[in-house]
Amino acid sequence: MDNRRMPTIGDVARLAGVSTGTVSRVLNQRAGVHPQTRERVIAVMERLGYVPMQAARELTGRSDTVGILLAPEVRRYIPYFVLLFEHLTDALWREGMRLEETPTDAAGLPLTPARGYILLGAHDHDPRLEALQNAKISHVLIGVYPGAYWVAPDDEGGAYAATRHLLELGHHEIAHLTGQPQHQVGRERLLGYRKALEAYRVPFQPHLVLDGDFSTLTAYRVVRKAWEQGLRFTGLFAASDEMAVGAAAALEDVGLRVPQDVSLVGFDDLPEIGAAITTVRQDIKQIAGAAVRLLKESLAGGMPHGMRVPVQLVVRGTTSLREVKTA
Amino acid sequence: MDNRRMPTIGDVARLAGVSTGTVSRVLNQRAGVHPQTRERVIAVMERLGYVPMQAARELTGRSDTVGILLAPEVRRYIPYFVLLFEHLTDALWREGMRLEETPTDAAGLPLTPARGYILLGAHDHDPRLEALQNAKISHVLIGVYPGAYWVAPDDEGGAYAATRHLLELGHHEIAHLTGQPQHQVGRERLLGYRKALEAYRVPFQPHLVLDGDFSTLTAYRVVRKAWEQGLRFTGLFAASDEMAVGAAAALEDVGLRVPQDVSLVGFDDLPEIGAAITTVRQDIKQIAGAAVRLLKESLAGGMPHGMRVPVQLVVRGTTSLREVKTA
DNA sequence: AAAAATACTGTAATCGCTTACAGAGTATCC
DNA sequence: GGATACTCTGTAAGCGATTACAGTATTTTT
Numbered sequence: 001m002d003n004r005r006m007p008t009i010g011d012v013a014r015l016a017g018v019s020t021g022t023v024s025r026v027l028n029q030r031a032g033v034h035p036q037t038r039e040r041v042i043a044v045m046e047r048l049g050y051v052p053m054q055a056a057r058e059l060t061g062r063s064d065t066v067g068i069l070l071a072p073e074v075r076r077y078i079p080y081f082v083l084l085f086e087h088l089t090d091a092l093w094r095e096g097m098r099l100e101e102t103p104t105d106a107a108g109l110p111l112t113p114a115r116g117y118i119l120l121g122a123h124d125h126d127p128r129l130e131a132l133q134n135a136k137i138s139h140v141l142i143g144v145y146p147g148a149y150w151v152a153p154d155d156e157g158g159a160y161a162a163t164r165h166l167l168e169l170g171h172h173e174i175a176h177l178t179g180q181p182q183h184q185v186g187r188e189r190l191l192g193y194r195k196a197l198e199a200y201r202v203p204f205q206p207h208l209v210l211d212g213d214f215s216t217l218t219a220y221r222v223v224r225k226a227w228e229q230g231l232r233f234t235g236l237f238a239a240s241d242e243m244a245v246g247a248a249a250a251l252e253d254v255g256l257r258v259p260q261d262v263s264l265v266g267f268d269d270l271p272e273i274g275a276a277i278t279t280v281r282q283d284i285k286q287i288a289g290a291a292v293r294l295l296k297e298s299l300a301g302g303m304p305h306g307m308r309v310p311v312q313l314v315v316r317g318t319t320s321l322r323e324v325k326t327a
Numbered sequence: 328m329d330n331r332r333m334p335t336i337g338d339v340a341r342l343a344g345v346s347t348g349t350v351s352r353v354l355n356q357r358a359g360v361h362p363q364t365r366e367r368v369i370a371v372m373e374r375l376g377y378v379p380m381q382a383a384r385e386l387t388g389r390s391d392t393v394g395i396l397l398a399p400e401v402r403r404y405i406p407y408f409v410l411l412f413e414h415l416t417d418a419l420w421r422e423g424m425r426l427e428e429t430p431t432d433a434a435g436l437p438l439t440p441a442r443g444y445i446l447l448g449a450h451d452h453d454p455r456l457e458a459l460q461n462a463k464i465s466h467v468l469i470g471v472y473p474g475a476y477w478v479a480p481d482d483e484g485g486a487y488a489a490t491r492h493l494l495e496l497g498h499h500e501i502a503h504l505t506g507q508p509q510h511q512v513g514r515e516r517l518l519g520y521r522k523a524l525e526a527y528r529v530p531f532q533p534h535l536v537l538d539g540d541f542s543t544l545t546a547y548r549v550v551r552k553a554w555e556q557g558l559r560f561t562g563l564f565a566a567s568d569e570m571a572v573g574a575a576a577a578l579e580d581v582g583l584r585v586p587q588d589v590s591l592v593g594f595d596d597l598p599e600i601g602a603a604i605t606t607v608r609q610d611i612k613q614i615a616g617a618a619v620r621l622l623k624e625s626l627a628g629g630m631p632h633g634m635r636v637p638v639q640l641v642v643r644g645t646t647s648l649r650e651v652k653t654a
Numbered sequence: 655a656a657a658a659a660t661a662c663t664g665t666a667a668t669c670g671c672t673t674a675c676a677g678a679g680t681a682t683c684c
Numbered sequence: 685g686g687a688t689a690c691t692c693t694g695t696a697a698g699c700g701a702t703t704a705c706a707g708t709a710t711t712t713t714t
Contacts, residue, residue, distance in 0.1 A: 008700055010701095018664085019663065020664090021665075023701095027702095033661095034661080034663085052700085053386075053700055054382075054392075055381075056669090059382050059386055059671090059701070060669055060702045062423060062701075062702060063425065065381075096389060096390045097392070100425055101413075101425070103413075103416050104413070216542070217543045221576065221580065246544055249548060336672095345693075347671075347695095348672080348673075348694060349692085352673090352693090357673095361691080364692080364693085383669075383670035384670085385671095386669090386671075386700065386701090387698080387699055390671095
């Protein structure tokens with residue numbers, strides 16, 4: 001499960017029949033190398049797929065590490081991924097590793113060797129996934145991927161808890177705003193919703209399932225249109241906080257109050273987004289920590305397996321007891 | 328303009344009166360160090376603010392670089408920043424540098440030293456900005472920041488071109504969907520819009536300025552509400568592609584066709600979002616390249632200055648000649 | 655044809671850190 | 685008290701690259 005030794009400047013030198021100094025000079029485009037020698041060296045470098053090790057260059061002061069800092073407000077736009085980045089960075093540093101942006105080719109494959117990779121948003125048959133597997137390079141996926149190392153939140157359990165929360169508040173007409181069906185996440189959250197209904201003997205009504213795609217805008221349009229077309233519900237479980245935000249806006253625009261008229265639950269608990277909504281918290285820090293632990297296992301040569309990270313219902317201001325309207 | 332030498336394991340050893348081997352053992356939590364010695368070493372490390380250099384650790388095989396790969400679909404959600412990340416990574420590698428995720432403290436300040444920083448979305452009086460300036464650490468900002476090194480697209484020029492395009496298609500009632508006024512970007516794009524109107528002798532009408540916040544949802548709601556309340560226009564310039572998407576949805580939902588009824592122009596040209604809309608292209612690759620160039624200048628000790636990167640109007644399917652309705 | 659200049663190339667020290675090994679000091683045992 | 689074990693610490697080689705310096709050919713100059 002380990003990638004083999006990368007060629008070094010010494011390997012190139014030996015095969016090209018020159019010294020490491022000359023190779024280095026070619027590498028840094030310094031003058032004073034015979035054109036033929038230069039070509040020969042370049043040829044060998046290409047044949048070996050040689051990539052200079054930045055760590056060594058840095059040690060000699062020739063390469064610099066550049067950090068990147070994201071303003072907190074940026075989180076509003078890219079909350080989940082920024083959070084994950086941050087926690088991954090922390091978790092890795094605590095293990096003496098670091099997270100580096102790697103340049104990729106057109107197919108999205110890394111051009112520079114790293115010891116392991118963490119993939120966000122891969123799908124089955126992702127070419128990058130296959131490439132990593134063939135090259136036996138350690139990798140961990142965020143999401144569910146049988147046969148590989150993966151980490152994922154307990155989506156089904158979270159959805160179950162969210163729906164149960166609404167049920168226990170007395171709601172019976174509970175709509176569910178889904179993510180795309182082609183995403184495992186969306187499917188699992190739908191499943192949790194159904195199982196909760198079942199457990200509480202509330203019949204599942206297909207027309208209460210609203211097709212979303214994790215985007216705020218679609219959530220808004222779907223919810224508004226549904227309501228305007230006469231669909232009625234007193235509880236709404238959105239498969240993400242971002243969709244919950246869209247749903248809340250739609251409900252407001254059709255004249256409904258949250259939570260008095262409709263109780264709303266989201267999913268993810270993204271700090272900058274859903275500050276005030278009842279939601280299911282994903283512990284992104286734990287996910288990042290688990291990913292790093294699995295990566296180390298993989299590097300040590302274990303058997304691939306997945307890991308579920310528990311989630312937790314966080315009750316805030318968008319849910320309340322069902323108001324029974326006395327006619 | 329250069330950060331001074333960081334303390335090394337040797338400095339710690341000298342001050343603690345031990346050898347580097349012992350410091351290393353403390354660092355790696357290895358057994359076999361006298362508790363008192365350990366404490367002494369830790370005290371010195373803290374006093375010096377010593378942070379082990381990952382590059383050196385990596386060289387000895389103790390630290391690993393971990394890459395991170397984002398799936399192309401992820402771009403849909405975080406298009407601008409992912410793009411910028413990718414291009415920055417490429418530009419840096421070409422210069423023998425690399426982009427590293429750095430862990431930060433609660434205030435967002437980096438805990439690990441890097442040679443320079445690139446800041447996204449900073450604001451004036453950003454504490455991180457001041458900290459970097461005080462420590463005389465090189466940094467480049469994306470956006471306009473007089474007194475520092477900065478790179479920004481030609482927002483005003485782009486907005487001017489977008490508006491002119493609509494004007495030349497015969498539109499007179501041109502609405503503008505703004506970004507937040509507290510963002511320089513939004514203000515500059517508004518300015519370009521106004522200047523274009525002025526140049527074409529079309530009176531500026533304040534009520535045609537719709538307050539957006541760069542979010543798709545707000546764009547949708549603002550445009551829909553405006554139209555429903557009777558505001559009329561045949562051209563709409565949105566200050567971002569994401570807002571253009573929201574606006575397009577709103578127009579569709581109130582029964583209008585784009586571009587037959589309303590011509591729509593966006594800004595940014597984000598590949599996964601605005602594939603089909605007429606927009607102003609930001610050359611993110613060039614922005615990244617400029618940022619790196621400026622960073623190198625800064626490292627070499629120059630005078631801070633900014634740099635504008637030109638933008639370009641890309642005409643696609645959402646704009647057309649104004650249809651003159653013959654009664 | 656010898657001296658000088660030029661064009662290449664190799665050698666070895668160096669960067670900061672880890673770690674195998676050796677050595678010094680102290681405690682334990684008979 | 686001397687051998688043995690154990691605890692702690694220092695020494696030095698090595699990781700992959702860069703680069704000043706010192707060669708060795710080759711060419712040019714006189």
